[in-house]
Amino acid sequence: MKQHAGSNALPLIPIASAKGVWLHDFDGKRYLDGISSWWVNLFGHCNPRINAALRQQLEELEHVILAGFTHQPVVELSERLSQLTGGTLGHCFYASDGASATEIALKMSFHAWRNRGRTEKQEFLCLEGSYHGETVGALAVTDVALFKDAYAPLIRAAATVPTPDARNAKDGETAIDVARRAARGLERHLEQHHQRIAALIVEPLIQCAGGMAMYDPEYLRLARALCDRFEVHLICDEIAVGCGRTGTFFAHEQAATDDQSCKPDFLCLSKGISGGYLPLSIVLTTDAVYDAFYDDATSRGFLHSHSYTGNALACRAALATLAIFEEDDVLAANHSRASKLAASLAPLAEHRQVRHLRQRGMVIAFDVETSDADFSRRFYRAALDREALIRPIGTTVYLMPPYIINDEEITHLGNATAGALAEALR
Numbered sequence: 001m002k003q004h005a006g007s008n009a010l011p012l013i014p015i016a017s018a019k020g021v022w023l024h025d026f027d028g029k030r031y032l033d034g035i036s037s038w039w040v041n042l043f044g045h046c047n048p049r050i051n052a053a054l055r056q057q058l059e060e061l062e063h064v065i066l067a068g069f070t071h072q073p074v075v076e077l078s079e080r081l082s083q084l085t086g087g088t089l090g091h092c093f094y095a096s097d098g099a100s101a102t103e104i105a106l107k108m109s110f111h112a113w114r115n116r117g118r119t120e121k122q123e124f125l126c127l128e129g130s131y132h133g134e135t136v137g138a139l140a141v142t143d144v145a146l147f148k149d150a151y152a153p154l155i156r157a158a159a160t161v162p163t164p165d166a167r168n169a170k171d172g173e174t175a176i177d178v179a180r181r182a183a184r185g186l187e188r189h190l191e192q193h194h195q196r197i198a199a200l201i202v203e204p205l206i207q208c209a210g211g212m213a214m215y216d217p218e219y220l221r222l223a224r225a226l227c228d229r230f231e232v233h234l235i236c237d238e239i240a241v242g243c244g245r246t247g248t249f250f251a252h253e254q255a256a257t258d259d260q261s262c263k264p265d266f267l268c269l270s271k272g273i274s275g276g277y278l279p280l281s282i283v284l285t286t287d288a289v290y291d292a293f294y295d296d297a298t299s300r301g302f303l304h305s306h307s308y309t310g311n312a313l314a315c316r317a318a319l320a321t322l323a324i325f326e327e328d329d330v331l332a333a334n335h336s337r338a339s340k341l342a343a344s345l346a347p348l349a350e351h352r353q354v355r356h357l358r359q360r361g362m363v364i365a366f367d368v369e370t371s372d373a374d375f376s377r378r379f380y381r382a383a384l385d386r387e388a389l390i391r392p393i394g395t396t397v398y399l400m401p402p403y404i405i406n407d408e409e410i411t412h413l414g415n416a417t418a419g420a421l422a423e424a425l426r
């Protein structure tokens with residue numbers, strides 16, 4: 001397939017090896033993986049502990065059909081994940097990629113309502129600027145024109161409701177005000193259409209592919225309450241923001257208050273859950289949803305088969321990843337890492353073309369005011385020249401490095417960002 005022919009073409013960089021945050025090419029050049037290889041890598045490339053766990057797993061079981069059979073890593077992983085949700089999401093469904101997790105959550109929501117006799121609930125809601133994957137079903141709840149428009153005739157698009165993106169604050173408004181305003185938009189929509197709506201799907205706290213749009217947890221609290229009031233499932237897509245990215249293990253945890261938890265009906269995980277090693281996705285759900293399917297009739301069962309469902313190696317990589325979280329107290333260490341990341345980009349807040357420098361946990365982003373349609377490619381190239389892999393989304397520059405990045409590497413990334421910005425704007 002030929003893409004970006006001609007002068008827009010970017011060099012393809014064959015990678016020979018990788019270690020920690022560094023990617024090494026065949027010409028002896030290195031690049032700091034500032035975006036965790038599309039947000040998947042948590043503990044560095046070729047992590048010795050994950051490697052060792054995989055080596056051992058390889059000697060025992062690489063894969064087995066997960067229909068009628070099961071295995072220890074998948075059982076253990078399901079139990080560990082369920083514990084991490086405080087036991088509220090006690091059922092796990094496995095697939096191999098994020099878009100499939102979205103598809104599964106949508107299908108399961110629709111089918112659970114149908115099994116309960118609520119056959120009119122056939123529609124979904126998503127936020128403006130949302131991204132939940134690029135299969136035909138996932139595109140229905142994705143609101144990014146670049147990925148969606150070409151396939152519009154194939155898609156049964158969900159309705160969109162206002163984004164709580166804090167950048168939309170009007171004069172005098174705080175991020176919480178924007179969240180409340182967006183929630184009022186959701187309420188108005190649900191008042192009119194709730195009978196037909198099966199689920200609302202959201203990316204908690206950061207709409208990543210839509211341009212690292214960050215928002216206040218208040219929105220999740222209000223959305224949860226509205227979903228309860230109008231009998232609509234809440235799907236939290238934590239494919240990108242889960243596994244510690246935003247400062248808590250699950251992003252939606254930040255919406256809990258002393259009096260009230262804020263749990264979704266479906267939680268989608270992928271990307272970082274296997275440490276960035278192997279394709280794996282999981283949809284967790286509640287007893288109530290599970291019970292809606294518990295029946296002898298096959299047609300009432302949830303059918304969604306993938307050949308590599310619950311792959312033993314991928315589950316083992318996930319278990320090794322979760323073990324590192326426990327053994328190293330990663331979330332606490334990430335607090336100080338996040339502060340250093342903030343300090344490394346802080347001088348850019350003064351740059352006359354930089355807007356909305358923002359951060360949540362191990363994600364930091366800013367927007368660049370430029371009319372140059374080629375900005376992101378020019379920045380990407382300039383960053384490569386400075387030994388860094390940073391891929392802006394349009395005019396939004398962001399960093400999302402692995403959690404093992406050290407002080408020196410953070411400085412390297414900060415300098416590469418500032419240098420690439422200056423060159424791309426020259």
Ligand SMILES: Cc1ncc(COP(=O)(O)O)c(C=O)c1O
Pocket residue numbers: 097098099100102131132133134203208209237238239240241270271
């Ligand atoms: C929030 C979110 N959902 C779903 C997906 C799709 O995941 P995958 O690329 O594994 O299909 C992504 C990928 O970036 C994502 O960020």
